[in-house]
Amino acid sequence: MKKIISILFIVCSLFSSMAYAQGGLTYSGTVIGEDGLELIGVSVAVKGTSIGVITDLDGKFRLNNIPPKSTVVFSYVGFENKEVKVTESKERETIVLKQSISSLDEVVVVGRGSQRKVSVVGAITSVDPAQLQVPATSVSNMLQGRVPGIIGVTRSGEPGNNFSEFWVRGIS
Numbered sequence: 001m002k003k004i005i006s007i008l009f010i011v012c013s014l015f016s017s018m019a020y021a022q023g024g025l026t027y028s029g030t031v032i033g034e035d036g037l038e039l040i041g042v043s044v045a046v047k048g049t050s051i052g053v054i055t056d057l058d059g060k061f062r063l064n065n066i067p068p069k070s071t072v073v074f075s076y077v078g079f080e081n082k083e084v085k086v087t088e089s090k091e092r093e094t095i096v097l098k099q100s101i102s103s104l105d106e107v108v109v110v111g112r113g114s115q116r117k118v119s120v121v122g123a124i125t126s127v128d129p130a131q132l133q134v135p136a137t138s139v140s141n142m143l144q145g146r147v148p149g150i151i152g153v154t155r156s157g158e159p160g161n162n163f164s165e166f167w168v169r170g171i172s
Contacts, residue, residue, distance in 0.1 A: 024065030027086050029093030031059045031074060039076055039097060047071040047083070125149060138164050
């Protein structure tokens with residue numbers, strides 16, 4: 001009787017380990033941009049489930065126990081979403097995201113994070129970096145006359161005294 005119980009126990013243990021092995025797939029890798037640099041904070045989610053992670057400081061991600069034949073969606077602000085079909089476990093997969101110029105116009109970085117451009121209450125002004133490639137003694141002098149609503153004020157004409165102030169839409 002002891003022999004039968006021990007054989008039954010061994011057979012049950014084998015079946016439970018096989019069932020555990022078929023629990024899900026592991027999918028990991030690195031997300032980079034077209035320039036080859038790792039992207040930090042990319043949302044990596046399994047479509048139709050609540051499984052998801054965000055890439056770390058090295059652009060790496062790891063998804064465990066995802067269903068077979070699932071679709072993984074990679075999304076990041078300023079880049080096109082990418083969907084990858086996962087049929088088997090993969091390690092060190094490299095995902096390249098393409099920049100999306102149109103979606104960059106929709107997002108504005110504000111002091112406390114980022115918001116969609118249409119939801120921002122207030123005035124938004126931008127400056128082309130090419131306009132800032134001029135010799136200037138200070139940032140306020142560089143922006144003076146190039147950004148609507150900003151006035152650069154220098155209180156002294158003394159040589160070497162480059163202290164300037166910003167006046168935003170009037171006296172600040």
